[in-house]
Amino acid sequence: MYDHKDPALGQQQPKGVEGGTTAQTRTGTKSGSDSTLVSTMGAVIHWLGDVAAVTLLKARRTLFQAAILFLVLLLLMWVSIFLYGSFYYSYMPTVSFSTPVHFYYTSDCDASESLVCSFPKANISFMKNERDQVMAYGQPYRVSLELEMPESPVNENLGMFMVKMSCYTKGGKTVSSVGRSTMLHYRSSLLQSLSTLLFSPFFLTGMAEQKQLIDVELFSNYKTNAFQPSIGAVIEILSKRVQIYSSQLRIHAYFTGIRYVLYNFPLTSAVIGVATNFAFLSVIVLFSYLQFIWGGIWPPNQVRVRVMMGDNTRIQQRREEARKRMEKESSQNDLRAPEVIGSVTEASDFKGDDEVAGPSSKSPSETIYASGTDVPDAKEDESPDSKKPEEEDSSDALDECQEPQPEETTLRQRPGPWMSL
Numbered sequence: 001m002y003d004h005k006d007p008a009l010g011q012q013q014p015k016g017v018e019g020g021t022t023a024q025t026r027t028g029t030k031s032g033s034d035s036t037l038v039s040t041m042g043a044v045i046h047w048l049g050d051v052a053a054v055t056l057l058k059a060r061r062t063l064f065q066a067a068i069l070f071l072v073l074l075l076l077m078w079v080s081i082f083l084y085g086s087f088y089y090s091y092m093p094t095v096s097f098s099t100p101v102h103f104y105y106t107s108d109c110d111a112s113e114s115l116v117c118s119f120p121k122a123n124i125s126f127m128k129n130e131r132d133q134v135m136a137y138g139q140p141y142r143v144s145l146e147l148e149m150p151e152s153p154v155n156e157n158l159g160m161f162m163v164k165m166s167c168y169t170k171g172g173k174t175v176s177s178v179g180r181s182t183m184l185h186y187r188s189s190l191l192q193s194l195s196t197l198l199f200s201p202f203f204l205t206g207m208a209e210q211k212q213l214i215d216v217e218l219f220s221n222y223k224t225n226a227f228q229p230s231i232g233a234v235i236e237i238l239s240k241r242v243q244i245y246s247s248q249l250r251i252h253a254y255f256t257g258i259r260y261v262l263y264n265f266p267l268t269s270a271v272i273g274v275a276t277n278f279a280f281l282s283v284i285v286l287f288s289y290l291q292f293i294w295g296g297i298w299p300p301n302q303v304r305v306r307v308m309m310g311d312n313t314r315i316q317q318r319r320e321e322a323r324k325r326m327e328k329e330s331s332q333n334d335l336r337a338p339e340v341i342g343s344v345t346e347a348s349d350f351k352g353d354d355e356v357a358g359p360s361s362k363s364p365s366e367t368i369y370a371s372g373t374d375v376p377d378a379k380e381d382e383s384p385d386s387k388k389p390e391e392e393d394s395s396d397a398l399d400e401c402q403e404p405q406p407e408e409t410t411l412r413q414r415p416g417p418w419m420s421l
Contacts, residue, residue, distance in 0.1 A: 076278055076285065080274045081274055091262075093135070094134050097250070097251040100248055100249075101145065101248060102122055103120035104122065105119065117240075119239065120242065125232045133229060133231070134251060135229075137226040140222065140254045141219065142219065142222070143217075145165070145247060146213060147247045148246045148247065149184060149245065150209075150210065151192070158239065160183045161182065161237060161242055163180050163216050163235070163238070164235070165178050165218045165233055166236075167222075167230040167233045169230060169231060178218050221254070
């Protein structure tokens with residue numbers, strides 16, 4: 001019974017152990033997977049936080065740079081507009097100037113019928129606001145007198161009459177004078193009757209009058225002198241029977257070249273001028289920024305670094321070549337060292353036993369090493385690190401390293417007891 005059950009018990013016990021181990025393994029695997037998932041989630045969350053922080057920093061920096069760029073562009077645009085406006089105001093003279101002309105004449109004579117005592121005369125000033133000149137120096141102007149005359153029988157019977165204009169300087173000196181003739185436009189009696197019937201409603205209401213506007217061109221290309229500028233003019237009508245409602249003196253500038261373009265194409269000129277100023281100022285600001293950040297468009301430091309790097313590379317190559325040659329020569333000297341020691345041994349055999357001081361504490365190999373180290377004393381003085389650039393550049397300096405002679409080695413060797421063996 002016990003023999004039969006013991007195996008069963010023995011078989012059941014491993015099954016329980018195996019079940020417990022499997023459960024523990026599953027639990028450990030599950031806990032391990034959970035910990036791995038938690039660690040992975042933590043890493044992902046940490047990575048997302050870093051990405052968000054970096055993105056926020058970049059976005060803030062980008063917004064700050066965009067704001068600075070916008071302010072700089074706005075400032076450049078404002079300065080460009082201001083410069084163009086200042087140029088236009090200073091370069092463009094007064095385009096048109098008009099002033100009323102008030103004639104005066106004397107009335108202290110015994111005038112009969114419609115005659116006046118003197119010719120109608122008027123004094124006109126060419127100063128604006130009593131300090132600025134109307135006409136610019138060297139600019140051609142058209143000067144004309146506009147007369148508003150009624151179609152009265154006196155003016156119709158007047159015929160031709162003269163209009164005289166004399167320009168004077170600040171001292172009252174006359175610099176130019178001109179006279180022009182004019183008259184009313186002819187209209188037949190039939191045409192006058194038809195015009196009266198047709199425009200009678202307007203004539204009755206006062207919306208129209210029976211008058212004519214006579215335009216008398218006095219100067220077609222008048223230029224004021226910079227040394228004797230014209231500050232005024234005297235206009236005189238050489239007729240005592242003329243009848244005038246009112247009159248206007250008009251001065252209009254004739255532009256050529258850039259002034260013609262600025263006056264006749266103002267919008268296109270403004271766009272081109274502002275764009276040119278903006279581009280010029282942008283280039284200046286860009287060059288200033290490059291000078292402040294890099295030291296210029298082509299920084300001299302980079303060129304200097306490249307040249308120095310090239311020189312250092314050549315010097316390093318020469319040092320490597322010299323070092324290889326020195327190592328080759330030292331290896332050849334090490335190979336020749338036993339022959340020299342042998343000659344030293346033969347020479348010591350002829351000296352006798354009195355030169356032997358005692359047993360040497362050095363082995364032959366150590367002595368050979370010592371003799372080898374004593375030989376290249378001159379070589380150490382000529383190492384690549386202690387050489388001058390002039391000696392490294394010349395190829396003759398490497399040939400000066402001669403091989404040590406056996407006599408020099410014999411003098412430098414200290415004979416030991418092993419040499420007499």
